[in-house]
Amino acid sequence: MARERNVKLEALLKEHGLKHHELADEVNRLAEDEFGERVNCTDRHVRRWISGEVQWPWARYLLPLQHIFGRSPEAMGFVPRKSSRIPPPPRPAPVKEQRPVRRREFVFVAAGLAAALGIDAIPAAGRLGTSDVERIRAIVPALYTHDHALGGGALHEVAAQALRRVHHALNHCTYGERTERALYAAAGDLAASAGWFAYDAGQQEDATSLYNEALQAGMLAGDGMLQARVWSNLAMQARLLDRDQEALRIGRAAVETRQAKGDPWLMALLHCRQAVGHARTGDRTRAERSLIRAERAYDRVQGQPAAWLSFLxxxxxxxxxxxxxxxxxxxxxxxxxxxxxxxxxxxxxxxxxxxxxxxxxxxxxxxxxxxxxxxxxxxxxxxxxxxxxxxxxxxxxxxxxxxxxxxxxxxxxxxxxxxxxxxx
Structure with missing residues (x-):
């Protein structure tokens, strides 16, 4: 097989501002400090990974690399052999000092959160009723409480896991027409949330897929507010990808929905995001106008916003x-x-x-x-x-x-x- 350069790993080094020897030093430090193992990684190892000469490093190197970049081996451009084994989560070395929470600890946070949310309690068979829908709907506010502190990287897989359980329930359980609409609304809420977490985690393809799923669920449920929310998030994603005019068009569509016009919380957010979009295209007048509209909308808010708007x-x-x-x-x-x-x-x-x-x-x-x-x-x-x-x-x-x-x-x-x- 022809050797292929590992452009993904090369891009990660550039993104993080690391030279070959700096990455090697970080692998050595993490291996010893975090995992209690000496590995003697050098810049030569890094060059061989990038050139494609080594397509699947030894586990003693993969563990620190996953830790450094927060990605799976495949996402770092490595190609497993048939006999390759993805290394299990490491056992922590004895604590020497207080250290910031790192990637491996997010794995434990996510696992504990999945259990705490009762995702496994979502029925897999039988007839669903109002209490089941409420149990599903309660997942999103709990997830956003953690999102404000941890960020989407710790949560998008938890949300996706919950969504898979809801999909199974939709396809294998029985329910009435009213419950069906409520289930689709809950599934759409969860899909939109999972999309946001994926977006924040840098998983843009997953985010797009989840947003599209949320739009479809919003249509099936007749939930216009959910659809306006997804349009808003799609506009943010377009802006992240430097598609500013597309972002403005999507944002304008969201602003003009009946649901947005009836919810000052959502309208304030949409106008703020439009202000940033106009500013990025150099339109000062429209940017300032959007900021004024955002302030006016926020002056009209009452009560508590939806969970996903709790940051506003x-x-x-x-x-x-x-x-x-x-x-x-x-x-x-x-x-x-x-x-x-x-x-x-x-x-x-x-x-x-x-x-x-x-x-x-x-x-x-x-x-x-x-x-x-x-x-x-x-x-x-x-x-x-x-x-x-x-x-x-x-x-x-x-x-x-x-x-x-x-x-x-x-x-x-x-x-x-x-x-x-x-x-x-």
Whole structure:
């Protein structure tokens, strides 16, 4: 078989700003510190993995690599042989010091959460009733409570597992017409949530598939609010993929739905996201108009929002306004707004705190305040240990790459050294 270069692993090194010897050093450190094993990895090993000379590393290397990049061997571009065995989760070495929560601990969190949510209690046969639907619907609010702290990387597989159980129930149980509509609405809610977690975890193909499933379920259930929600998330995904005009068109379709117009919570969020979209295309007038509309909509909110909208607080609105000003090139205003958002942010929104700390660092950097930007970026990295979000990893990675242009500034050099030692 012809040798094929491992472009996936090569891209991961570039994304994380790692040279061959730096990855080898990190593999050695993790193998010894986390797993209690000396492995003597060198840059030669890394070159052989990238060239395709070695298509499936030994397990003693795969474990640390999975730990570093948070991906399966196949997702890192490795090709298993028939005899290849994916290494099991490692047994932790004796604790030497307090360390941030890392990838393997998310596996245990997810497993415990699946049990706590009672996913196995979803019926696999028999007749379903209202209590069964309520049990399924209760899964989503519980998942979002953890999402605010942990990020989608820790949850998308749990949500997908729950969704598979619901699919089985839909196809193997009996139920009346009213229960059927409620079941499709619950399945759509779960699919949209799983799509969001996959999006946050960087699994964009899975996210698209789940969003499409949620749209279909929303149509079968006659749930217009669910459909508007999915359109909003699809717009965010298009923006992440640098398809800004597509994102604006999708967002406009969501804004114009009857359900969005009747729900000020959703309307406030949609207008905020449209503001960022207009700003990214350089349309200052429409961006500012959308921010005003978002504020007016939020002034009309009452009661509690749906679980998936529970992150929409004054802090979030302010942070999104900061993102819009940042995209418009108004960096000083962006960092001021983002600082205000951070001051208002509740402790439970740990993922958003990392996100907006990185956003403020970016605004400071773009405004020319290198020392304060490096300090803020360091704070973002310092509090990111519990959060499993590829979006945030991407923002921190971008900061690190840009900070390299300012290595003559001691604070920037210190930040780069800090993140190198942490494997960030």
């Amino acid at each position: 607080t004054p802090a979030e609105l302010t942070g999104l306004a900061g993102a819009a000003h940042q995209a418009l090139g108004q960096h000083a205003r962006a960092q001021q707004l983002t600082a205000s958002a951070l001051a208002m942010l509740e402790p439970r929104f740990e993922r958003n705190r990392v996100y907006y700390t990185a956003q403020r660092a970016q605004a400071l950097l773009d405004d020319g305040d290198i020392e304060e930007a490096a300090a803020e970026a360091g704070r973002a990295v310092g509090i990111a240990g519990r959060v499993q979000s590829e979006r945030i990893r991407g923002k921190l990675g971008d900061l690190r790459l840009q900070m390299r242009r300012h290595m003559d500034v001691p604070a920037a050099a210190d930040f780069l050294e800090q993140t190198r030692q942490m494997g960030a």
